[in-house]
Amino acid sequence: xxxxxxxxxxxTMSMTAAWAQADFPTGxxxxxxxxxxxxxxxTTARAIGIELEQIWGQPVVIQNQPGAGSMIxxxxxxxxxxxxxxxxxxxxxxxxxxxxxxxxxxxxxxDITPISLLITSPxxxxxxxxxxxxxxxxFLEEAQTRMMFLGTAGPGSSSHFMSELVIRAANLPxxxxxxxxxxxxxxxxxxxxxDTYISTTASVMPYVNDGRVKALAVLAPxxxxxxxxxxxxxxxxIEGVDIEGWVALFGPGGMDPALADQINADFAQAMATASMQxxxxxxxxxxxxxxxxxxxxxxxRDLQTWDELADAIGLGN
Amino acid sequence: MELLGNxxxxxxxxxxxxxxxxxxxxxxxxxxxxxIPGIGPLAAISMLFPITFYLDPTAALIMLAGxxxxxxxxxxxxxILLNIPGATSSAVTCLDGYxxxxxxxxGVALMMTTVASFAGGSFGIIILSLFSPIxxxxxxxxxxADYFALMLLGLVAASTIANASPAKGLAMVVLGMLxxxxxxxxxxxxxxxxxxxxxxxxxxxISAMAMGLFGIGEILSSVGNARSTAIDxxxxxxxxxxxxxxxxxxxxxxxxxxxxxxxFFGALPGTGPSIAAFMAxxxxxRVSDTPERFGxxxxxxxxxxxTANNAADQTAFIPTLTLGIPGSATMALxxxxxxxxxxxxxPTLIVQQPALFWGLVMSFWIGNIILLVLNxxxxxxxxxxxxxxxxxxxxxxxxxxxxxxxxxxxxPADVLMVLGFGVLGYGLRIAGLxxxxxxxxxxxxxxxxxxxxxxxxxxxGDFTTIMARPIAGTVLALTALLLVWSVVSAIRxxxxxxxxxxxxxxx
Numbered sequence: 001x002x003x004x005x006x007x008x009x010x011x012t013m014s015m016t017a018a019w020a021q022a023d024f025p026t027g028x029x030x031x032x033x034x035x036x037x038x039x040x041x042x043t044t045a046r047a048i049g050i051e052l053e054q055i056w057g058q059p060v061v062i063q064n065q066p067g068a069g070s071m072i073x074x075x076x077x078x079x080x081x082x083x084x085x086x087x088x089x090x091x092x093x094x095x096x097x098x099x100x101x102x103x104x105x106x107x108x109x110x111d112i113t114p115i116s117l118l119i120t121s122p123x124x125x126x127x128x129x130x131x132x133x134x135x136x137x138x139f140l141e142e143a144q145t146r147m148m149f150l151g152t153a154g155p156g157s158s159s160h161f162m163s164e165l166v167i168r169a170a171n172l173p174x175x176x177x178x179x180x181x182x183x184x185x186x187x188x189x190x191x192x193x194x195d196t197y198i199s200t201t202a203s204v205m206p207y208v209n210d211g212r213v214k215a216l217a218v219l220a221p222x223x224x225x226x227x228x229x230x231x232x233x234x235x236x237x238i239e240g241v242d243i244e245g246w247v248a249l250f251g252p253g254g255m256d257p258a259l260a261d262q263i264n265a266d267f268a269q270a271m272a273t274a275s276m277q278x279x280x281x282x283x284x285x286x287x288x289x290x291x292x293x294x295x296x297x298x299x300x301r302d303l304q305t306w307d308e309l310a311d312a313i314g315l316g317n
Numbered sequence: 318m319e320l321l322g323n324x325x326x327x328x329x330x331x332x333x334x335x336x337x338x339x340x341x342x343x344x345x346x347x348x349x350x351x352x353i354p355g356i357g358p359l360a361a362i363s364m365l366f367p368i369t370f371y372l373d374p375t376a377a378l379i380m381l382a383g384x385x386x387x388x389x390x391x392x393x394x395x396x397i398l399l400n401i402p403g404a405t406s407s408a409v410t411c412l413d414g415y416x417x418x419x420x421x422x423x424g425v426a427l428m429m430t431t432v433a434s435f436a437g438g439s440f441g442i443i444i445l446s447l448f449s450p451i452x453x454x455x456x457x458x459x460x461x462a463d464y465f466a467l468m469l470l471g472l473v474a475a476s477t478i479a480n481a482s483p484a485k486g487l488a489m490v491v492l493g494m495l496x497x498x499x500x501x502x503x504x505x506x507x508x509x510x511x512x513x514x515x516x517x518x519x520x521x522x523i524s525a526m527a528m529g530l531f532g533i534g535e536i537l538s539s540v541g542n543a544r545s546t547a548i549d550x551x552x553x554x555x556x557x558x559x560x561x562x563x564x565x566x567x568x569x570x571x572x573x574x575x576x577x578x579x580x581f582f583g584a585l586p587g588t589g590p591s592i593a594a595f596m597a598x599x600x601x602x603r604v605s606d607t608p609e610r611f612g613x614x615x616x617x618x619x620x621x622x623x624t625a626n627n628a629a630d631q632t633a634f635i636p637t638l639t640l641g642i643p644g645s646a647t648m649a650l651x652x653x654x655x656x657x658x659x660x661x662x663x664p665t666l667i668v669q670q671p672a673l674f675w676g677l678v679m680s681f682w683i684g685n686i687i688l689l690v691l692n693x694x695x696x697x698x699x700x701x702x703x704x705x706x707x708x709x710x711x712x713x714x715x716x717x718x719x720x721x722x723x724x725x726x727x728x729p730a731d732v733l734m735v736l737g738f739g740v741l742g743y744g745l746r747i748a749g750l751x752x753x754x755x756x757x758x759x760x761x762x763x764x765x766x767x768x769x770x771x772x773x774x775x776x777x778g779d780f781t782t783i784m785a786r787p788i789a790g791t792v793l794a795l796t797a798l799l800l801v802w803s804v805v806s807a808i809r810x811x812x813x814x815x816x817x818x819x820x821x822x823x824x
Contacts, residue, residue, distance in 0.1 A: 036646060036726075037363040038653025046370060047657070064363070065727045068518040072728060075515065100506050103513045149775055155506025177774045178504050180587075180767065183642040183649075187586055190640075193460035193775060206641060206661040282659050315506055 024084050024262060028059040032088045034073025036066045040202060044119065044247055045089040047279060051270035069097040069156060071104065074250075078111040082255040084263055089118070091247055092158045095302040099310040100156040108303055111253035114296040116264040117288025118271060119247040119280065121201040123162050123219040124230065126208060128189030131196065136217035136236040139196075140170055148174040151185040151194035156315065158245065159185065161306050162198040162219060164313055166233070169240045189213060200245035201227065201284035220244070226284045243302060246288065248295065260292040324446070327675025331683055336376055336676065343380035344684045347387020348691060351394070352699065354401045354532050355718030357524050358388040360725050362650050374658040375673045379680040381654055385647055386438060386630040386681070389590060390688045393430040393623055394699050398423055401532040401714065406590035406626040408527045408756060409598045412478070413611060413618030420614050423703075424558035427696040429616060430623045431689060433572055437624030438685040440576035441583060441631025446678050450664065452584050452632070453639040459585060461771035462783040466792035468764045471592065472757070473796050475599035477803070479751030480612035486754045489745075493758025494766075496521060503767040504774065516730035521738075523591065524725075526759055528718050529735045530752045534742020536711045558696055564616045571601050571617040575624030583629030586636045586644035587764070590626035595757055597625035631681055638662050638674060 031049060035041045042064060049060040065073035070093040080086035098108045106112070125136065133139045142148075150167065152160035155178050163176050177194050179185040182203055188194045190212055197204065198219065205227075208215045218224045219241045221234035233241045249267055251260065270276060271287045280287055288295070309315075330336060350361040361384050369377035392404030397414035410430065417426040444452070459467075472490065479486045499510045500520025511517035560568075575597040582593035601621040602611045611618050634651070636644050641662035643649040655662050660670060667674045702710070722735040745752050772789075776782040784790045 036649070037366045038650035040653075040656070043653055043657050046367060050370065062367070063727060067726055067728060068515040071518075072515055072726070101508075101515075101518075103508070103511075103515065105515070147777065155501070155504065175774060175777075177771055178506075179771070180503065183644075184587065187457060187636075187640065187642050188460065191457035191460060206663055209661075210641075210663045210665060212664070278659070 024259060025056050025058045027085060028061055029056065029084070030061045030063050030080075030086045032073045032077050032086065033062055033064050034066060034070035034088065034090055034093075035064065037064050041089060041091055041247060044279070047276065048089075048118070048267070048270050051273050051276060052266065055266055055269055068101070069093055069154075071097050071101060074112075075105050077250060078106040078252055080252050082113065082252040084251060084255070084259050086252065087115070087263070088250040089247060090250060092243075092245055092302065094248075094250065095299065096156055096158050096161050096306050098303060099161075099306040100315055107253075109300060113251040113253055113255040113260055113292070114248065114299040115251050115255070115260050115292050116249040116267045117246055117290045117295045117298070118249055118267060119283075119285045120244050120288050121246075121283065121285035122224045123158075123198050123243070123245050124201055124204050124208075124215055124227075125166065125196055125198050125217045125219060125233075126189070126204045126213040127196050127216050128194065128213055129192035131214060131216070133216070134214055135231040136233055136238075137231065139216045140172070140236060140238075143170075143172045143174055148172065148196065149194040150174055150176045151189050151197045152176055152178050153182040153185050153199070154178050154180060156310075159198045161309055162241075162243070163196075164309060165241055165243070166198070166219065166238070168309075168312075169233075170238045186213070205284050224284075226286070243305065248288070248299075257292065264292050320446070323671060323675045324679065326671055327677075327679035330375060330672045330676030331379070331679040335373075336379055336680065337683070339372075339376045339380040340383050340680045340684050341687055343383020344387035344390075344688050345383075345691065347384040347389075348391040348688060348695075350384065351388035351391020351403045351407075353717050353721075354395045354399070354403050354714050355528055355721030356724070357404050357721060358385045359524070359647050359650075360721050361388070362647060363725060366650055366653065369654040369657055374655055374660055375676050377654045377658075378651060378673070378677055379684075381651055382634070382677065382681065383684045385651070386627065386684065387688055389626050389630050390431065390434045390692055392626075393434070393619070394427060397426045397430065397619070398699060398703055399710075399714075400535045402527055405524050405527040406594050406629075407622070408531055408591070409478075409594045409622040409753065410619050411531060412598065412753060413613070413615050416612065416614035417616075417619070421557075422614065423700050424696060425560050425564060425616075426619055427699060428558045428693070429560055429564065429568060430619055431692045431696070433568070433575070433620045433623040434627040434692075435685055435689045436572050437576045437579055437627035438631055438681070438688075440624070441580050441628035442678065442681045442685070444580045444584075444628075445631050445635060445681070449635050449639050449667070452635050453664075456585055456636055457640070459788065460786070461768045461775060462786050463788040463792070464585075464587065465765060465768035465772055465783070466789040466796065468761050468768065470792050470796040470799070471596055471599075472761045472765065473799055473803075474603065475595050475757055475761075476754060478595070478599050478602060478611075478757065479753050480609075481749075481751045481754075483807070485750055489751055489754035490758035493755040493760075494762030496526075496755075497759045497762040498766070503763075504770050514730070516728055516734075520763070521734055521759075522722075522725075522731065523756075523760060525722055525731055525734045526738050527591075527756060528722065529738025530742035530745070530756060532714065532718055533736065533739025534746055534752065536715060537739060537743040538746045539707060539711065560616070567616050568620045571597075571621040572624045574600060574604075575621035576628045578621075579625030579628030580632045582625075583632030584635045586642060589633060589645050590629040592760055593625040593629040594622035595760070597621040634677075638666055638677075639664060641666070 033042045033045045052060045077088040133142045150163040185197045189197050207213045215230045217233045218230045219233045223232045350356050388404050392407035393410045395401045395403035396407045396410040400415040402408040414426050578597045579593040582588045601617045602608050637648045643652045719732050722731045
């Protein structure tokens, strides 16, 4: 139902906006992906790009500019013209990286225009071979009996910040241990060297379905509609963990709000296509349906949350 | 019997005309990319990745995999002929391959590396077909402490790979480890030696390092020099490409050991063909009765690393396909090709997509056979490449190195890094310092550091728990033994030499 509304809304809005900005796009649109080719953000962007070429009738170029925890590609975006022909698809890393990188060459609020929340899904806490409990309540008890090691994808990654958030919210006597990327964090958990890992549904559910790791909690106040069998952290009595993982679209700072609205609508139309909907189902994720202004509020809230957390735990430069 | 059925299914899939075509395309492109210094498998596969959206997943994976292992076949060509590694994993092949070429044995060296690549690849495929699930489970039992011990053993074993004085070799290993410390600290997230540059936050890339030190270093030092050895045209003749009986006799055991070492390191996530090649070379030099021949054109010195890197290429698919976890950036691309089509690699892949899994495995065989057939006649052509005057050849290589450096991350800073390492490589040559130990320290240093620090976090600072782990404890004990043995044998050799010198004076 949501989809139909989103699609209908998308079409109406793109028609209205087309009137306002009839001259977009006038040429090829470059979408910067601040990660390597073949990763989940890259494949998502490429799939959307294929749909957008149909909608826009213009070539969509995916440009991979990985490095510095997505900040190299993000910096490249801030240097482009805000005419909508250069866009960025990034994950929540765009809110975590500024919290730890002192040498950032742009202002995350001034130099970036949040346009659209494309995909959203909750963070899931999964336990590996050494964790006995099967849900979050059990895990909280188990964590009082022995030292737990929360594996992350690296210092400053969203898995790191979420782990710290859980440790603080639940007052766990646990430690984080950093690995080089999510893959290594997951193998170490499967091998029983570390205990848990936190990431979005798309990254962890395949291993949960394989029976290789256990989904302990959806980190949210309520259960997640697409994964009703997994306990939520809120249910287990842990409050203050209310942040979702996402993939979102950004433009350079100071973009015309009308243009941002139009691009938002065009992407909503692309996300509503059957192939994108299938991708969302496969990844236990939901398409976002926020206006640029609504998404900007979430963006700056998350920036601030991570910034405060980084200060509190003494992380970064 | 089930295995035979699976193999038949795989063969059936791999031999379908379109899959056969993609396999051929992949390995052909791979060989080509491998021969050209600078453009490695990561760059080539990244460029071709978008095609996978429009291909059947099996065909896409067959082609991308073909590029991957095809590169390792071609990689040794430039190492042998020009002293410039065509791919990072064939940097070690320079050590003995280039001296062979200077002795007019380029044809033999190319022939042997092609056969060695085929043998190593085949060994890796057998391991992959028979033991994938078991090995994947076993690899999971390797924790940070075990990796630390293993990499330390590797460092101790391989620190003497260069034919320089131990002091110079060791100094270069340490320099390599220091260079590798640039970048984000693995546990605290603090930027180390980056001087505010975002491009340095991820540290230096291994391919930038290898291409700069070996490739650009070689090119710079050749400027103004007349070609040191006239390449004998006749080495391209079939008669001069056939290895002698002595070559073949010497190659058997290094090939087997290389295959085993390569298969082991390939299957461990986080290590790979480059480390495998280094280790295989180091082991051969250690077990050889005549270690002094290494670095001067020993056939074992090219057979061991070339079997090892090809075996590692094949077994690298074990964690990728059976766990769904890529061990390297290139493997992450392979995984991406599957995910694009909604196929989730993991333990269930073999059961749910038998045609894909076994088709891919059988395509490896076919690809390796195509590579063998493709590469043998090409040897003559590659050797003739040396007849191209260096004033044309080297600028062309320089261009390819820069394109290769730029294309992976689209970051101009990467080109500057390659050139910087080139100047460093040139300086090392002038000072008579070996570059190979530097690369070794660079590859192993960060692994040793991060795995050690991780294991210390997990052990809560208690070093004895590392010793108590079965794998780590055993490997550390072996490392200590090796260290003692190296020192003792060095002292003995020195005594013997001194005695011989005295005897010589007396007589």
